[in-house]
Amino acid sequence: MATRREVLKALGALSAAGASAALLPLKAFGASNDSSGVASFTQPLRVPPVLTPTSATSTTDYYDMQIAQTTATIIPGKSTPIIGYNGMTPGPTIRARVGREAVVNFYNGLPTTTLGGATGNTVVHLHGGHAPSASDGFPTDYINPGSNRTYTYPNNQVPATLWYHDHVMDDTAPHVWYGLAGFYLLTDSVEEALNLPSGAYEVPLVIQDRRFNTSGALAYSGTNNGETGDAVLVNGVVQPYFSVAKRKYRFRVLNGSNSRQYRLALSNGASFKVLGMEGGLLAAPVTVTNITLAPAERADIVIDFSGIAVGSNVTLRNTLVGSTSTLYNLMRFNVTTTATDTSVVPSTLRPFTKLNAADAVATRTFTLGGGGMMGGAWTINGAVFNPNTVIASPKLGTTEIWQFNNGGMMGGMNHPIHIHDVMFQILDINGAAPAATHAGWKDTVNVPAGGSARVIMKFTDYTGKYVLHCHNLEHEDNSMMARFDVVP
Ligand SMILES: [Cu+2]
Numbered sequence: 238m239a240t241r242r243e244v245l246k247a248l249g250a251l252s253a254a255g256a257s258a259a260l261l262p263l264k265a266f267g268a269s270n271d272s273s274g275v276a277s278f279t280q281p282l283r284v285p286p287v288l289t290p291t292s293a294t295s296t297t298d299y300y301d302m303q304i305a306q307t308t309a310t311i312i313p314g315k316s317t318p319i320i321g322y323n324g325m326t327p328g329p330t331i332r333a334r335v336g337r338e339a340v341v342n343f344y345n346g347l348p349t350t351t352l353g354g355a356t357g358n359t360v361v362h363l364h365g366g367h368a369p370s371a372s373d374g375f376p377t378d379y380i381n382p383g384s385n386r387t388y389t390y391p392n393n394q395v396p397a398t399l400w401y402h403d404h405v406m407d408d409t410a411p412h413v414w415y416g417l418a419g420f421y422l423l424t425d426s427v428e429e430a431l432n433l434p435s436g437a438y439e440v441p442l443v444i445q446d447r448r449f450n451t452s453g454a455l456a457y458s459g460t461n462n463g464e465t466g467d468a469v470l471v472n473g474v475v476q477p478y479f480s481v482a483k484r485k486y487r488f489r490v491l492n493g494s495n496s497r498q499y500r501l502a503l504s505n506g507a508s509f510k511v512l513g514m515e516g517g518l519l520a521a522p523v524t525v526t527n528i529t530l531a532p533a534e535r536a537d538i539v540i541d542f543s544g545i546a547v548g549s550n551v552t553l554r555n556t557l558v559g560s561t562s563t564l565y566n567l568m569r570f571n572v573t574t575t576a577t578d579t580s581v582v583p584s585t586l587r588p589f590t591k592l593n594a595a596d597a598v599a600t601r602t603f604t605l606g607g608g609g610m611m612g613g614a615w616t617i618n619g620a621v622f623n624p625n626t627v628i629a630s631p632k633l634g635t636t637e638i639w640q641f642n643n644g645g646m647m648g649g650m651n652h653p654i655h656i657h658d659v660m661f662q663i664l665d666i667n668g669a670a671p672a673a674t675h676a677g678w679k680d681t682v683n684v685p686a687g688g689s690a691r692v693i694m695k696f697t698d699y700t701g702k703y704v705l706h707c708h709n710l711e712h713e714d715n716s717m718m719a720r721f722d723v724v725p
Contacts, residue, residue, distance in 0.1 A: 271468035271563035272449040272456070273312050275475040278552075278569040280313075282477040284440055285420060288329035297338040300331065304359055304380075304417065305346035311475060315453025318352055319416040326473050327443050327493070328401070328419025333392050335425035341401075344385040353411030353457045357382040362404035363421055364533060364655070365515050365680045367394040370701025373657055376406035376718070377624045393698070395587070395660065395678060396423040397517035398441070398489040398535040406624065410495050410710035414457050414464060416473075418443065418493050427587060428518065434487040434539060434580040440479075443493040444530075444567060445470045461612040462650060463496025463709040469555075471568045478550075478569045482576035485541045487512070492530035495710040498651070498683075499567070501536065502527040504552035505545075510582050512537040516660040516678020518587040523673045527556060531653035531683035533708040536674075539582050545572045589677060592662050592693045597638045601629050605652045605684060605707070605717065606644035615652075615707060615717035622706070622718035629721040636695045638664065639705075641684045649686040652712065656680060657703040658723065661694035681708055696723045 290298040307324050308316045322328025333339045347357040358381055362374030371378070372388040380386040399421040403412035420441045433439070446466035448456045457464060471477050492499055503509065503526075510522040515535050528536050545551060553567045607616035614621045618628060631637050639661075641654055660678040663671040667688040670676070684690045706718035 271475075272466070273468040273475045275312055275468075277476045277566055278478040280474045280477045282479040282568065283472050283474050285325070285327050285330045285472060288323070288331050297340055298333070300339065300341040301344070302328070302341060303344045303346050306348065306351060309473065311470070311473065312449065312453045317449070317453050317455060319455070320347065320351055320412060321416050322419050326416030326418070328417070330420040330422060330441060331401070333390065333421065333423045335392050335394070335396050335423060337392055339390045339392060340387060341390065342385055342387045343380060345380040345382050347382050349382055351412070352415045352455070353459070355408035355411040356405060358405050359412065359417070360404040361386070361388060361401055362657070363388070363390055363399055363401050365397055365399040365660070366390055366421070367658060367660070367698065369699045370703060373703055374404040375624070375702055376404055376409075376622070376704060379405065392423055394423070395517040396425045396428055397513070397515060397678070398491065398537055399423055400443070400491055400493070400535075402493075406622070407714050407716075410464060410714045411457055411459065413493070413710055414447070414495055415455060420489065420491070422489065431583050431586065432579070432581050433512070434485045438484065438580065439487040439489070441489040441491070442471055442568075443491040444499060445493045446497045446564060459711060461608065461711060461715055463711045465495070465497050467563050469564055469567050476566060476568060478571050480573045481542050481570045482574045483543050483545060483547060483572055484576045484578035485539050485543065485580055485582070487537070487539050490530065490536045490538060492532050492534050494532050496532060496712075497564070498529060498531050498557060499555040500527050500529040500557040501567070502554050502556045503540070504554055507551070509541070510539045511674045512539060512582070512586060513677055514675060515680040519674075519677040520587065520589040521585050522582050525674060528674055529557070531651065531681065531708070532710070533653060533655055533681045534683070540570075542570060542572050543578065547572055547574060592636060592695065594638060594664060594693060596636045597693060598635045599631070600638040600640060602640045602642060603705070603719070604642045604644055605654070607717070608650065608712070614715050615712040617705075617717055617719045620719070621716035624720060626720060627702075627722045628719045630724045631696045631721065633696055633700050633723055633725055636693065638691055638693050640689060640691045641682070642689045643684045643686055650709070651683055651686050652717065653681050653683045653708040654690075654705060655708045656692070656694070656705045658699065659694040659696060661692040664691040664693055666690045699723060700725050
């Protein structure tokens with residue numbers, strides 16, 4: 238039987254030319270221009286529910302989650318088949334604390350073949366988590382249909398905006414496309430003492446582009462360059478509105494898309510504050526008017542609506558596309574009420590220690606290649622992913638520099654590279670120091686087409702097998718991923 242990646246190779250060249258166009262539904266009169274047909278800003282934002290532990294001890298919270306196919310109402314009047322965590326997409330949010338272990342038991346209730354023709358095996362990865370190898374979600378550590386697996390998350394790391402998602406070899410992309418992703422928000426007493434906007438004023442937002450067919454089902458082609466949609470979903474809702482008060486809000490924004498990047502900006506041109514990215518709070522907030530997120534990148538931001546009149550609105554936009562694109566408007570904030578606001582954004586957030594390049598005991602180079610017109614496999618150092626091939630063996634307790642060279646055929650594509658197990662710091666991208674927003678702890682670095690990036694990190698606490706890979710999920714599946722082992 239052909240593996241998914243072989244099928245993808247065969248389909249790659251074809252799908253770019255014809256498949257996506259063939260899947261476009263007819264436009265309903267008066268509806269929006271995207272394939273959902275849902276008019277912009279008519280659906281309320283949904284905030285994923287916080288998952289309640291099934292039990293707890295003095296040290297540990299225990300959770301249960303089911304993975305299954307079900308349906309969701311994304312387009313009013315239509316039923317959309319999804320793969321959900323606890324019956325929903327995005328899945329429920331886990332809120333965890335540093336120093337308290339979380340043990341999550343995932344049960345796989347999938348059939349042997351799922352939506353999109355993907356495998357019924359699943360793997361769960363806590364993205365940004367620092368966890369023992371056995372709980373990291375190695376792509377072949379399958380949870381077979383009808384089985385369960387328990388993942389232990391020590392929460393012994395700098396708190397941050399994490400997320401959990403499927404990571405099964407060859408079929409991560411369709412599994413995530415059909416719904417397998419959710420937030421995992423880790424905090425500690427230091428962060429709580431800052432008095433940042435919290436409670437109802439701290440809201441996770443996952444941005445995902447999707448495409449629908451006329452029945453309301455999600456359309457997935459698996460195109461080799463990376464699946465893109467024409468409809469924007471935020472927290473699983475098409476271009477939602479969110480009713481806000483005249484005050485500050487903290488948003489944990491995740492680009493949960495398979496391959497699309499977004500440059501976030503507000504329609505009134507106002508600035509907002511970036512508190513941090515993947516690895517938690519920066520030393521100090523950074524004020525910007527836009528920030529670009531590659532797949533899997535997160536931005537922890539504060540938007541202040543206090544200067545907006547009640548009855549007015551502000552739109553969150555994606556200025557990487559033109560104003561007529563269906564992907565330009567992401568969601569709308571309707572300012573509907575006043576509120577007292579005792580929260581603050583302090584001028585200093587969390588102490589940050591810069592890693593020193595002179596402390597690195599090794600520099601490794603990874604060449605990103607492949608792809609191209611014929612839909613060829615994506616490669617790292619010329620090879621596709623083999624779960625038994627170890628391409629780097631950093632020693633526990635040491636610091637290394639990893640350099641990524643993006644070969645980029647004919648200009649190539651960006652490759653957002655994610656390294657499991659550790660948070661890193663970006664030394665440079667195309668030889669230049671990162672922007673202040675990107676100078677803190679990160680787990681994903683967007684390596685530009687034809688360019689390069691260097692990151693530095695220290696391997697601590699755990700030995701065993703992990704992976705690094707492109708987080709353009711179709712690139713990952715076909716097969717820009719490699720195993721590294723942290724060794725004693
Ligand atoms: Cu890539």
